[in-house]
Amino acid sequence: MKWPLSLCVGFLLFAFFAMAALLSFVWTPHDHAAMAIDARMQGPGPNHWLGTDHFGRDILSMVMVGARTSIAVAVIAVGIGILAGVPLGLLAAANRGGLVDEIVMRGNDLVFAFPSLVIAILITAVFGPSAVNAIIAIGIFNIPVFARVARGAALPLWTLDYVLAARVAGKGKLRISFEHVLTNIANILIVQGTIQFSLGVLAEAALSYVGLGAQPPTPSWGRMLADSQTMIALAPHMAIFPGLAIVFTVLGLNLVGDGLRDLLDPKLRRAR
Amino acid sequence: MFVSTRATKRAGWRLLLASTNLVAMAHFLLSRLVSLGLSLAVASAVIFCAIEVIPGDPAAFMLGLNAEPEAVAALRHELGLEGGLLERYLAWIGGMLTGDFGVSYTYRVPVTELVVARLWVSLPLTLYAMMISTAIAIPVGLWAAARRGRAGDVAVMGVTQLGIAVPNFWFAMLLVLAFAIGLGWFSAGGFPGWEAGLFAGIKALTLPALALALPQASILARVMRSSVLETLGQDYIRTARAKGLSERQTVLRHAFRNALIPVMTILGLQFSFLLAGAIIIENVFFLPGLGRLIFQGITQRDLIVVESVTMLLVLSVIVVTFAVDLAYALVDPRLRRRA
Numbered sequence: 034m035k036w037p038l039s040l041c042v043g044f045l046l047f048a049f050f051a052m053a054a055l056l057s058f059v060w061t062p063h064d065h066a067a068m069a070i071d072a073r074m075q076g077p078g079p080n081h082w083l084g085t086d087h088f089g090r091d092i093l094s095m096v097m098v099g100a101r102t103s104i105a106v107a108v109i110a111v112g113i114g115i116l117a118g119v120p121l122g123l124l125a126a127a128n129r130g131g132l133v134d135e136i137v138m139r140g141n142d143l144v145f146a147f148p149s150l151v152i153a154i155l156i157t158a159v160f161g162p163s164a165v166n167a168i169i170a171i172g173i174f175n176i177p178v179f180a181r182v183a184r185g186a187a188l189p190l191w192t193l194d195y196v197l198a199a200r201v202a203g204k205g206k207l208r209i210s211f212e213h214v215l216t217n218i219a220n221i222l223i224v225q226g227t228i229q230f231s232l233g234v235l236a237e238a239a240l241s242y243v244g245l246g247a248q249p250p251t252p253s254w255g256r257m258l259a260d261s262q263t264m265i266a267l268a269p270h271m272a273i274f275p276g277l278a279i280v281f282t283v284l285g286l287n288l289v290g291d292g293l294r295d296l297l298d299p300k301l302r303r304a305r
Numbered sequence: 306m307f308v309s310t311r312a313t314k315r316a317g318w319r320l321l322l323a324s325t326n327l328v329a330m331a332h333f334l335l336s337r338l339v340s341l342g343l344s345l346a347v348a349s350a351v352i353f354c355a356i357e358v359i360p361g362d363p364a365a366f367m368l369g370l371n372a373e374p375e376a377v378a379a380l381r382h383e384l385g386l387e388g389g390l391l392e393r394y395l396a397w398i399g400g401m402l403t404g405d406f407g408v409s410y411t412y413r414v415p416v417t418e419l420v421v422a423r424l425w426v427s428l429p430l431t432l433y434a435m436m437i438s439t440a441i442a443i444p445v446g447l448w449a450a451a452r453r454g455r456a457g458d459v460a461v462m463g464v465t466q467l468g469i470a471v472p473n474f475w476f477a478m479l480l481v482l483a484f485a486i487g488l489g490w491f492s493a494g495g496f497p498g499w500e501a502g503l504f505a506g507i508k509a510l511t512l513p514a515l516a517l518a519l520p521q522a523s524i525l526a527r528v529m530r531s532s533v534l535e536t537l538g539q540d541y542i543r544t545a546r547a548k549g550l551s552e553r554q555t556v557l558r559h560a561f562r563n564a565l566i567p568v569m570t571i572l573g574l575q576f577s578f579l580l581a582g583a584i585i586i587e588n589v590f591f592l593p594g595l596g597r598l599i600f601q602g603i604t605q606r607d608l609i610v611v612e613s614v615t616m617l618l619v620l621s622v623i624v625v626t627f628a629v630d631l632a633y634a635l636v637d638p639r640l641r642r643r644a
Contacts, residue, residue: 142340143347145626148581151599151618158603158611159355231470238472239585243600258475262589265478266486276475283470 040292114175
């Protein structure tokens with residue numbers, strides 16, 4: 034099977050930042066937290082490839098460690114959404130019109146009425162700013178997304194012959210949901226997971242930009258941008274590189290999502 | 306004789322159709338109103354409980370470490386912090402229904418006053434951004450769809466893919482770098498107030514509105530493009546082409562209007578994105594809007610402000626969604642019947 038171009042480009046982009054994040058565990062060009070006031074706000078050069086910030090810290094090292102924060106927060110938030118949302122959605126589809134279905138659908142309406150960022154701000158304000166609370170805030174909004182997608186994808190499967198055959202064979206709804214339905218909607222869930230992943234990276238950046246994400250000294254892309262804001266006229270490189278890191282990571286993930294959809298859904302591909 | 310019976314018959318049919326239509330519409334309206342009320346009730350309860358969870362007593366916080374217990378008790382009484390959870394919740398809701406949002410713990414002025422002043426920044430900003438986003442996205446999406454697969458379309462898809470990936474606050478900083486610091490056309494932040502004149506106000510909101518609008522315009526343009534492409538595959542478009550309309554006439558007269566329906570839904574959703582985005586963007590440009598008010602409220606433990614502003618934001622999103630649903634039903638009668 035030939036991989037779509039967007040999948041290849043997106044994968045390369047994302048892999049680049051994922052590798053940087055992994056590499057930062059064992060090696061960064063400089064200590065990301067080491068300050069050197071005499072070398073502050075230097076532009077990109079041979080010693081500091083992406084320059085230094087207002088404390089003389091190496092921006093490349095900070096961007097690498099920041100990748101770790103961004104990706105970890107987004108991955109765990111997506112994990113929360115899948116682990117809690119998918120079973121709910123499957124259950125709702127299996128008992129269409131039942132109590133669970135009703136709760137899932139109404140809960141969905143409610144969560145979509147809240148501007149997600151406002152509530153994320155509220156949650157982090159209530160429990161205090163930290164990476165963990167940012168994860169919870171983003172994760173909570175992923176639950177109804179996955180519940181809705183899983184329910185929508187699972188519903189039509191319940192009328193198909195192989196599910197009917199499984200019922201005739203005496204399998205219960207729960208077993209059918211996980212053995213037959215889940216395996217057949219995995220494609221759709223993977224595509225949705227990629228989309229939520231990229232939204233998670235953006236949300237983490239926004240939260241840490243307003244000071245509600247990972248706290249110092251842990252570097253995060255959003256806070257690097259917030260720090261650079263007052264210095265933007267003097268040291269524009271401080272704002273440009275963390276921003277580019279966010280853009281390319283999100284762009285990579287979006288392209289992977291598009292590519293996977295083309296790859297996994299032949300119907301859609303033909304329609305294009 | 307024959308003519309008159311046919312006329313009565315026709316009139317009767319029309320009456321029947323109109324009445325079923327009315328009944329369907331009333332039913333639709335009622336069910337929507339009920340869900341509107343339910344959403345508001347649950348949302349307010351969630352917000353109230355979330356704020357109640359915050360550890361720390363605002364009265365003790367305001368008076369500092371060495372406060373006399375009597376002073377704290379007096380302040381608690383003044384702020385309306387006494388009484389049970391349900392009692393305070395009902396008082397809060399009842400107050401809001403009559404336009405009384407309570408008194409800010411830190412500013413000691415009615416929250417309504419604070420909110421109204423800030424609303425005059427946040428609301429124009431959101432609407433301005435929405436206008437820019439729509440004005441760009443609809444023509445661009447239409448244009449790309451008409452050139453499907455050609456260079457122009459590919460360029461639009463590429464640029465919008467990038468636009469979706471750009472965080473609006475970073476884009477805002479780039480705009481400041483280019484147009485405020487580089488070219489000096491705009492100021493880098495702040496708001497002179499509408500007293501300084503309409504032009505000065507609009508000028509101060511232009512960069513923030515652009516920063517908010519462009520990422521959203523990317524999404525909207527893509528929705529518009531795919532929606533036009535979908536309508537272009539319909540039978541009535543083939544008919545329009547077959548009867549000899551030019552491609553331009555086909556697209557503008559037939560595809561365009563039908564393609565707007567899904568775009569309307571996204572526009573309704575965008576309102577909530579823009580409003581939430583405005584909270585962040587206001588911080589970039591130091592605009593005295595609702596976003597700054599929320600953040601100040603959070604840092605100063607001014608819970609009543611946080612509570613009320615959040616509720617107001619949620620309320621506006623729910624009402625806009627309701628309005629979009631309604632507009633939808635007016636445009637597309639099939640939706641009314643389904644509900």
